[in-house]
Amino acid sequence: MNINLIESQLKQIDFHVNPGNELVTIKWVPPVFHLIGWGTDAVVVQHPDGPDRVFKVFARERLHKKENEYDVYQRIGQSPYFARCFAKGENYLVLSYEEGPTLYQCLEQGIVIPEQVIADVEDARTYARSRGLNPRDIHLKNVLLQNGRAKLIDVSEFLQPGDDGRWDHLVQGYRDFYHLIKGKKIPSWVIELVKKTYYMQVTDEFSVSEFGRRFVQLLGLGKRD
Incomplete structure (x- = not known):
């Protein structure tokens, strides 16, 4: 080279x-x-x-x-x-170079996001904190799915203070609502609508459950066993 x-x-x-x-x-x-x-x-x-x-x-x-x-x-x-x-x-x-779809692409393509990914990101955050870092700004576009495991590809905000709460909100949304869309292809415009609405509404009093329920009703997802 x-x-x-x-x-x-x-x-x-x-x-x-x-x-x-x-x-x-x-x-x-x-x-x-x-x-x-x-x-x-x-x-x-x-x-x-x-x-x-x-x-x-x-x-x-x-x-x-x-x-x-x-x-x-x-x-x-x-x-x-x-x-x-x-x-x-x-x-x-x-x-x-890290291969694999981002979690955002997984939603677009209907690729199942396993529970192991959530556990891996939690372990990654714990490891980063042990190195004196503040793991924040973790979201759908900077986590890859590699052979059923997670790989984080953006650490640009790990020196900044504060907790943006984004990953914790995603985890709660995964646990409460992912079963309704698991394996389904989600159009990018729907993902972007959810993201933009989230940014407009997120505050210290933000409720993932209430936010998610409104979108479930709006998109007509209903409940699934």
Whole structure:
């Protein structure tokens, strides 16, 4: 792998961040790369010379997040619950390529999410806390399903204080309502509607049970044994 050549190609990736915690806008990615994904701060690409690695390329104004994320990965070390970080560059991290659908994609495709995934994420959170980290911002798009187990692929907020409660709410929703949609394909517009409504309504007094019941009625899911 010619890292100097790859670095020059990485610098050609053209994208910019957006306000309001929206996803980045990608203008151009050199065709040598395979675009794996993108978030609010960075894009993730794969190079054919290193199929077991990905490059997470950060926007210029978000380079401090690259340093924070590198620090988190250094603390995590090797763990079966997290991707690995092998190196950092001027504006990128080199991470292990992790296969498998996200939990979001599982809902879209009707792939069953086993109880083991919930247990694995709880173990991952416990491990992260033991390393002096604050595991937060864990949601459907940054947990992969790998051979029936969970793999967390985004640790960018693990140095931030506070508990956003998102994963705990997802777990309660899983236990109370997942049996109604288990194995069913859920359209992305439905998932997005639930997500946007959640963001508008979530407060300290938020009730997952009440929120879920309203959507069960709205979507006509009913009860299933």
